[in-house]
Amino acid sequence: xxxxxxxxxxxxxxxxxxxxxxxxxxxxxxxxxxxxxxxxxxxxxxxxxxxxxxxxxxxxxxxxxxxxxxxxxxxxxxxxxxxxxxxxxxxxxxxxxxxxxxxxxxxxxxxxxxxxxxxxxxxxxxxxxxxxxxxxxxxxxxxxxxxx
Amino acid sequence: xxxxxxxxxxxxxxxxxxxxxxxxxxxxxxxxxxxxxxxxxxxxxxxxxxxxxxxxxxxxxxxxxxxxxxxxxxxxxxxxxxxxxxxxxxxxxxxxxxxxxxxxxxxxxxxxxxxxxxxxxxxxxxxxxxxxxxxxxxxxxxxxxxxxxxxxxxxxxxxxxxxxxxxxxxxxxxxxxxxxxxxxxxxxxxxxxxxxxxxxxxxxxxxxxxxxxxxxxxxxxxxxxxxxxxxxxxxxxxxxxxxxxxxxxxxxxxxxx
Numbered sequence: 001x002x003x004x005x006x007x008x009x010x011x012x013x014x015x016x017x018x019x020x021x022x023x024x025x026x027x028x029x030x031x032x033x034x035x036x037x038x039x040x041x042x043x044x045x046x047x048x049x050x051x052x053x054x055x056x057x058x059x060x061x062x063x064x065x066x067x068x069x070x071x072x073x074x075x076x077x078x079x080x081x082x083x084x085x086x087x088x089x090x091x092x093x094x095x096x097x098x099x100x101x102x103x104x105x106x107x108x109x110x111x112x113x114x115x116x117x118x119x120x121x122x123x124x125x126x127x128x129x130x131x132x133x134x135x136x137x138x139x140x141x142x143x144x145x146x147x148x
Numbered sequence: 149x150x151x152x153x154x155x156x157x158x159x160x161x162x163x164x165x166x167x168x169x170x171x172x173x174x175x176x177x178x179x180x181x182x183x184x185x186x187x188x189x190x191x192x193x194x195x196x197x198x199x200x201x202x203x204x205x206x207x208x209x210x211x212x213x214x215x216x217x218x219x220x221x222x223x224x225x226x227x228x229x230x231x232x233x234x235x236x237x238x239x240x241x242x243x244x245x246x247x248x249x250x251x252x253x254x255x256x257x258x259x260x261x262x263x264x265x266x267x268x269x270x271x272x273x274x275x276x277x278x279x280x281x282x283x284x285x286x287x288x289x290x291x292x293x294x295x296x297x298x299x300x301x302x303x304x305x306x307x308x309x310x311x312x313x314x315x316x317x318x319x320x321x322x323x324x325x326x327x328x329x330x331x332x333x334x335x336x337x338x339x340x341x342x343x344x345x346x347x348x349x350x351x352x353x354x355x356x357x358x359x360x361x362x363x364x365x366x367x368x369x370x371x372x373x374x375x376x377x378x379x380x381x382x383x384x385x386x387x388x389x390x391x392x393x394x395x396x397x398x399x400x401x402x403x404x405x
Contacts, residue, residue, distance in 0.1 A: 132324065135255075136325065138257075139254050139255050139317075140321065140325060140330045142188075142190060142254050143321075143333060143334065144329070145186070146186060146188035146189070146190040146191050147182070147191065147333065147389075147390055147391075147392060148330070148333050148392045148397070
């Protein structure tokens with residue numbers, strides 16, 4: 001299940017966080033998360049192992065897609081299933097759509113309320129698309145393995 | 149006419165039910181064969197569903213055969229059709245629990261949270277039928293089934309709900325899928341659910357007609373035969389959707405290329 005999608009500026013500040021529940025949009029939590037993620041990326045760059053695109057914790061899987069000005073991080077509850085490619089696709093699609101639509105998405109303060117609403121709607125739409133695709137793949141896989 | 153009806157049972161019903169039972173047992177066999185090959189939970193649940201269906205229909209058919217063939221007893225004094233039909237509903241209720249478990253294993257993955265409430269609803273059917281069976285043992289005369297129509301309606305509603313879910317989610321997965329094989333497979337599973345619902349509706353319609361229309365007071369209205377025809381169609385769909393034999397798979401794949 002997709003938990004939250006974070007849009008983060010490259011300097012580690014949160015732009016927007018969209019969760020399935022209202023409480024997941026908590027700005028303090030988003031700021032902490034963005035900071036930690038940014039710190040991990042900086043540290044990994046420093047030691048020259050490259051920028052991580054996937055972080056796996058005991059509870060969550062975090063899929064990251066980067067662009068020059070901002071990053072999209074999709075947080076999903078770990079389920080040990082093999083739909084990681086799909087999650088990467090969804091994260092990349094969010095990044096691609098936002099990149100095409102907005103010239104400058106590097107700072108929360110530069111966005112109007114209308115733009116933030118649009119971004120939120122786009123992400124909610126993508127979360128729903130991802131969930132639908134996920135459940136479809138799961139049911140199809142189970143039925144194919146068992147019956148066909 | 150005397151040859152066609154005996155003890156208020158038409159030979160057409162006896163033969164028709166028997167043919168459906170044979171088809172059902174064959175599908176059950178193929179499902180267990182598939183389970184042995186693949187060892188997957190959904191097939192296990194389907195195997196149990198069809199096994200209990202088969203047992204239910206076997207018991208019902210047995211009652212029909214006994215009622216039709218035993219000529220040295222008066223059916224009014226000892227109604228085998230009543231007791232066997234009541235017994236068959238116990239097995240049908242158990243089959244319902246397994247079809248719910250099958251749906252959960254493929255579509256919902258909620259475990260007991262989803263399966264338990266449906267099982268309890270079906271448990272009520274069993275709980276209501278057992279006293280009727282003990283009543284029949286004390287007094288095996290004709291009429292126990294007619295006194296139990298409310299249980300059959302209740303069972304019908306639960307079954308329509310269960311198969312409604314199967315129909316909805318089967319067809320939905322079919323619509324969502326782009327690959328030909330799972331698309332066809334899910335459509336068949338969904339249509340199987342639709343046919344089962346129609347079967348329950350027609351069988352309930354038959355019970356209503358028999359109870360309220362003088363012309364059908366002997367039982368076995370046209371809806372009874374339509375119901376069993378729908379059961380036969382469901383079995384055909386079930387065979388293609390659940391078993392999906394190689395020849396059918398080839399046809400599905402060939403039409404794509």
